[in-house]
Amino acid sequence: MAKISILGTGGFGVSLAATCYKYGHKVTLWGLFPEEVAAIVRDGEHKKLLPGVPVNPGIRVTANLEEAAGADLLILAVPSFAIRETAARAKPILGPETVVASVAKGLEPGTGKLLSDVIEEELPVKVVILSGPSHAEEIARGVPTTIDAASRSRQNAEYVQDTLSNERLRIYVCDDLVGVQLGGALKNIIAVCAGMCDGMGLGDNAKAALMTRGLAEIARLGIAMGADPATFAGLTGIGDLIVTCTSLHSRNYRTGLMIGQGIPPEEAIKRVGMTVEGCIVAKTARQLARDKGVEMPIVEELNQVLYEGKDIHSAVGDLMGRPSRHENEQVWLREQAKD
Numbered sequence: 001m002a003k004i005s006i007l008g009t010g011g012f013g014v015s016l017a018a019t020c021y022k023y024g025h026k027v028t029l030w031g032l033f034p035e036e037v038a039a040i041v042r043d044g045e046h047k048k049l050l051p052g053v054p055v056n057p058g059i060r061v062t063a064n065l066e067e068a069a070g071a072d073l074l075i076l077a078v079p080s081f082a083i084r085e086t087a088a089r090a091k092p093i094l095g096p097e098t099v100v101a102s103v104a105k106g107l108e109p110g111t112g113k114l115l116s117d118v119i120e121e122e123l124p125v126k127v128v129i130l131s132g133p134s135h136a137e138e139i140a141r142g143v144p145t146t147i148d149a150a151s152r153s154r155q156n157a158e159y160v161q162d163t164l165s166n167e168r169l170r171i172y173v174c175d176d177l178v179g180v181q182l183g184g185a186l187k188n189i190i191a192v193c194a195g196m197c198d199g200m201g202l203g204d205n206a207k208a209a210l211m212t213r214g215l216a217e218i219a220r221l222g223i224a225m226g227a228d229p230a231t232f233a234g235l236t237g238i239g240d241l242i243v244t245c246t247s248l249h250s251r252n253y254r255t256g257l258m259i260g261q262g263i264p265p266e267e268a269i270k271r272v273g274m275t276v277e278g279c280i281v282a283k284t285a286r287q288l289a290r291d292k293g294v295e296m297p298i299v300e301e302l303n304q305v306l307y308e309g310k311d312i313h314s315a316v317g318d319l320m321g322r323p324s325r326h327e328n329e330q331v332w333l334r335e336q337a338k339d
Helices: 011-022 034-043 080-093 115-122 135-138 153-166 177-200 203-224 229-233 235-246 251-260 265-272 278-293 297-307 314-319 327-337
Strands: 003-006 026-030 060-062 073-076 100-101 127-130 145-151 169-174
Touching: 003 011, 003 080, 011 026, 026 177, 034 060, 073 080, 073 153, 080 153, 080 278, 100 115, 100 153, 115 177, 127 153, 127 177, 127 229, 127 235, 145 153, 145 177, 145 235, 153 169, 177 229, 177 251, 177 278, 177 297, 177 314, 203 229, 203 235, 203 278, 203 297, 229 235, 229 278, 235 251, 251 265, 251 278, 265 297, 278 297, 297 314
Parallel strands: 003 026, 003 073, 026 060, 073 100, 100 127, 145 169
Antiparallel strands: 127 145
């Protein structure tokens, strides 16, 4: 049995707390907002995000961060924009042997930094990133789920693997910290676009093409940033892309679906009522692509639709009308070099 503290009372934080407690761990769940914490304690569940998923009274749910101190495993379960602040808050409560993990998927707004770098700038740890096809709604209900644990420390990754794995959650260790995080962050962009496809009624062909070429864009940027290309064929690449682009559990997909049906982007995000990581990270991904000299036309078009008032139908037309080329990027580059 491990002492596990989870920082964040969103869907993923609550689902992890319920799961960890079920499998015998001592769990503390901390939330920043006292009113949200009080509601979870009162109702025995998070009625807004995970209705019907019990939060056992044996789980300590608190707004007092000191009660989360001294954990064997500390899990950051907050949105990407709150990672730095939450990591800084956590520093005083770390024990000398505490292992830190994060389930956030995104990049730091403004800097474009990987979340592992952000956490390690604030805490004296080698963080473990947990990522893969994993809707909180399904983890909470014991649906079989498989994810990766990536870290610069194999020992820390294996500790998280051994601690959190159970009959319903299978965890693989992965050494590619860059690829795992970029796959988890950038698939949210493609999921917004996949929702747009369905909202516009473009059909299966278009959506399949979008997901495939979206993965190519993710891999292209990932390789430029030092990722292993094979990572994007795994759980945190194509696996996470599939689940996020095809499920109504995904707030990114639901946002895109409404935009595709004609609802303005700002209104669609407002109606979802939760953080839509794909819309946040889209700006950061575009800037990274420009900085690295990487072509990401889907990311570019989404930014123009979300933030520059471009008509969604015009965006589709511009993507379809791009110059012809070879699908295999390396073959195309070799042909260009010959010319």
